[in-house]
Amino acid sequence: MALAVITDPGKPWTRRSFSPRFLEGRAWLREQFMGAGMSVRLDAGANLIARLEGSVAGAPPIMLGSHSDTVPSGGRFDGTAGILTALEAVRALQASGYQFRHPIEIVDFLAEEPSEYGLSCVGSRAMVGELDAKMLTYTNAQGETLSEAIVRVGGDPAAIASMPRPTIAGYLELHIEQGVVLESNKLDLGLVTGIAGITRVEIVLKGAADHAGSTLMQYRRDASLPAAELVLLVAQQAHAFAARKDGHFVATAGVLEISPNAANVVPGGARMILDIRAEKPALVDEFVALLDRESAAIAARAKVDRERFAILSQNPPAPCDAHLRDLLGRSAEKLGYSTTTLASGAGHDAAFISHIGPSAMLFIPCRGGKSHTPEEWSEPEQLAVGAATLYEAIRLLDGQNI
């Protein structure tokens, strides 16, 4: 709550990446890390990294973390829960007299949420060598490049490409579920099997924007009609694909715009962006092929042109490390917490960190599954259950892998 109140006033809870509030939040975090005896630095990608040395020379660090930025009018747990439960686990381990063999690093990754520069997971991409030169040229509405923004918050974009990819013993990220599987089933913790891949498809339909009063029904080429059919098809087919129970599967028509969007004009144009998420790439391929086929047929039946059917982006799924998941499961079991395995439908920094070493995620429940809204809430006890499980898992991981 002390970090949460560092918010844009009048628009709680907002701490946008690259903003003055974001830097205030990081200054607060820096103090907490230093209070726990950790050293703090920024890497070239402006990730804020707190570190505690271990007793075994040259051992790779155990990495923990998440992100401190929020969406506009977001919540107080998405991201910060992962950083602060990690800090609490490290503090508790220190207080118990535990001697770390591995170094411990807690990372506040830069700009995990979609930033003003049109990119998310900026810091974790940079850390694993996937923030390319083109991305650094993306601009915000004021024309500032992402590269300039990274300099502004203390990074060194010119050095990102040559930054060595870290060697890690493992990465553990606690996060609120952002769904209702745990709450609905009255479970304490979710052991994440993998982070779903995200595919975005854009469909543009073009009919004729005729007068809504004088154009008889039989003469219309209303682009909103095939768009409406597609909205219903996406939901119906997503239910069917999910019912196969072949891993997480959801699909959403989240963007739907008709033009000119005027009461007295037949909609001449429609544009939609579909978001398809699955653990199995084959399901995504099958779904996209079905959409391609059906959208062409539906448009043709409606005498409307399908001007565009394009895959805008395709992030592959990132399976979580089975061994780390097992460590988290054994830790929860030892403490008597109930668990289930489930997939993450949301993207996370862990998806990128999995490219450089074993990574796993632990979900705690959040009320009503609400996230990216001021109502987002997890009980202190739910956070404590997560922190205690991290505590045990860090001990298990620290005793291995050297």
Added chain:
Amino acid sequence: MALAVITDPGKPWTRRSFSPRFLEGRAWLREQFMGAGMSVRLDAGANLIARLEGSVAGAPPIMLGSHSDTVPSGGRFDGTAGILTALEAVRALQASGYQFRHPIEIVDFLAEEPSEYGLSCVGSRAMVGELDAKMLTYTNAQGETLSEAIVRVGGDPAAIASMPRPTIAGYLELHIEQGVVLESNKLDLGLVTGIAGITRVEIVLKGAADHAGSTLMQYRRDASLPAAELVLLVAQQAHAFAARKDGHFVATAGVLEISPNAANVVPGGARMILDIRAEKPALVDEFVALLDRESAAIAARAKVDRERFAILSQNPPAPCDAHLRDLLGRSAEKLGYSTTTLASGAGHDAAFISHIGPSAMLFIPCRGGKSHTPEEWSEPEQLAVGAATLYEAIRLLDGQNI
């Protein structure tokens, strides 16, 4: 074309009511009227009225006209065709040596198109005593009231309420069809049976704006799904109502907005505005009742709240005067032009003028039915056919009714 080139540069063809271009257009019109020996004045509602006196003292005027304002990026015929064919008919009658018995008035009604003040048919409403005090307080985006704007273009809003409602021998308005009935059936002219009533209905649906990645399909309350069902229902039922052939019937879901309209969020809200037009008020009532019933049922099935179902506005249909339509039909027949009767689905100043005296409309074809777009086009010959028919009809009307 000389009037059309008075347009906002770079955005042809735009001559918005109350704008400097609009006043330039009216200055040009004033010159043409005066060149035809007509006197020109503005009434309290800032309608520009050109008048030619007749030989019979006290005879009510034959009123002709339409409007010179356009929608943004509109066409060169919607409105101006009615004013300029009327002027041409009057000039030709004068050139033929014809002596008018009735006075002739050609009116450029103020702001027929939806204005920046959220109101259309401003001038014709004022003339018939239906521009009320509340409407005069409507503001544009800059905060100027409609009343202030009327003063700015030469009207006297304080005098509108006490302005006597004119007595007229009849009102004739030529207009482009804005549909494809004439073109599709290769007909010269449309004799308008009536101007359809326009009813606008707003429906607001509220579900839950959950995370598009982590919210499983079975836990969603996606407001875009019942909205899509309603879009399809409106079109399907409008076809069925039109097929009864009980006068003009069209219905359009022209406005559809989902919120937050983001690729990664399940649509939590949807808002639509429906536009229903018919000659028979009973059909509108039946359609609205069906929508009310079905939208409630569809929302309930989708576990979405129907927050609002409201009639935003309801303009009754305005039948055209049968006798004037007969004069137009006899005129066309005399000249050998083919005609059909048809309804106007679009609103026109004639709908308001019909409240103070017999009114009728004559439609000419326009290419592809296109209107409110720069592509709007009628051939010079099609305009000439309309002007010649007005010429004959004015003679017939002038010989009667005294």
